[in-house]
Amino acid sequence: MTAAFRPITHLRHVGIGVPDYGKALEFYKNIWGLQPVADDSGVTFFATPADPEQYVLRVRQDQDKRLDLIAFGVNSPEEVDELARRLAAGGITLDREPDKLDTPGGGYGVRFFDPDGRLVEVSAGVAQKPFRELEERESVPKKLSHVVINSTDVAATKAFYETYLGFRLSDWLGDLMCFMRSGTQHHILAISRAPSVSLNHISFEMRGIDEYMRGTGRLMRAGHRPLWGPGRHGPGDNTFTYFLDPNENVVEYTTELETIEDEEAWEPRVFDSTSPQSQDQWGTGGSMTETMLPVLLKQTDGGLWTPSPI
Template sequence: MSDKPNEFGITHLRHVDLAVPDYATQRAFYTDTWGLREVGSDGDLSYLAAEGSPEQYVIRLRRAADKRLDLIAFGAVDRAAVDALAQRLGGAGVPLVTEPGDLATAGGGYGFRFFDIDGRTVEISADVEVRTHRKVEEGESIPVRISHAVVNSTDIARTRSFYERHLGFRLSDTLHKDDMGDLMHFMRCNDRHHSLAIAHGPHTSVHHVSFEMRGIDEYLRGTGRVMRAGIKKVWGPGRHLAGNNTFSYFLDPSGNTMEYTTELERLDEDAWHPHIYDVDDPLTQDQWGTADPMSELIAKESFNDVDRGVFVAPPV
């Protein structure tokens, strides 16, 4: 990967793993409608890749009785960084789910898992086999790569502090509302504006997962294709101020919010200073003015269901 590692050797977001009760419906959505490609399956697991990404997969689906987030996976520069980070976390009292070792999932590699401060499972890995991929061509309205993941937390200051202290993430920008306080922290582990964001919500859950498209035309074509398929659109199309990226949000069949985006800002680490953006300013939410104004109803769509996987390690 071209992303420069942060101070603890973390390079980028690899994949987000979801457990779903409507497994067959979800597989069909992500392959037939969303534009990912199933590159492997193993019993009740489906590995879904983005055509332009060297990652083995960007979404993993697992058939389960309960909907939950299984884990969020980040890459590390090498095995030494994996070992050092596991030792650092363990020494700080962070609960390790697994010790560093060979991974049994698609692409192999070397990694470990732990619970973050909110109880979600996080995986750090290195030496994962690179997948043969290709350039996404002009007009192809399919995801090039996974862009970022956003999670809900009841205490976003605490969650932000955890990722800063233990994983070396840095704050890029904050969304704020005078009568509610900070609503979202955008966090980076490389020069992309955010690989992770932490949103204020009523419970721990997935807020949304975002996928990078080739360009504006492909982003709009993809948005239109998903709309024509009858998938519920939550918000968009528009362009955010924080990150300067485009957005179109949809609900997958399990009620997880998924986003198409493009042109996420890449930052000059030496010159960047975090901004605090007022969400009551219409330009903060949508510079173009093409999306519906943000409302409580729109916001609630991304609160998602209470995550049943909090402090419960996934079985695989």
């Protein structure tokens, strides 16, 4: 498998299944700041006004709390076909062969399971929607920033995304978490060591520091106490505030994520996972172990190795 095949352009959307569908819709629309753009029986697609992607989050009613899928974009249908060919050559069973998509925006895509059993979709040719620049002080998500997944074998999961999807390593946090990129953004995917396979968190980019803080304040005024934050991470140099949604998924507001402009010159760094400065440069969020880590350690995923019904 050649490292020259680097098809992934960006993170399109994340799909989740939730037992309490009504509370999830209320949270993401009226508190988190996303816009419902399409819905069907038991599924709603949420977008942001500033992103041409048709949607960045899909919420589906399910009896189990689960990660339905993570969706990435590529430039052409030919790259979708080439990816499918490489996966098949590597003995990876496809969940859905390359074909037209029937979700908002259409397009052409393929689905497969990563080594941990989570479903991944890669697509091209999805129609874009109208979008605009966010205004000053408009404290709603600008775009989907990144997704972090929990794995019992970080090295194997990392190798899969490098080998087949062309991801590159940006940095390590000790030997606990690796940060992976597909372009100049420091990471659109990170893989964290955990006792079980599950979703770690979904992160949304805000317009700037002021909008990030205003969004954080809106959540707090609505009675949602931060799990961790406000603060600024070492790896990625981005701001963070983490919250629990009504179904106990961890979601993050962030901004100012580091960019890597010189691909060839970049050397991955290893940040000390025990250093307070690595966890939070500002020192305002406290230690992750105090609040967020216990929540992450009890996360479970009811959808591993199971195709999404949509």
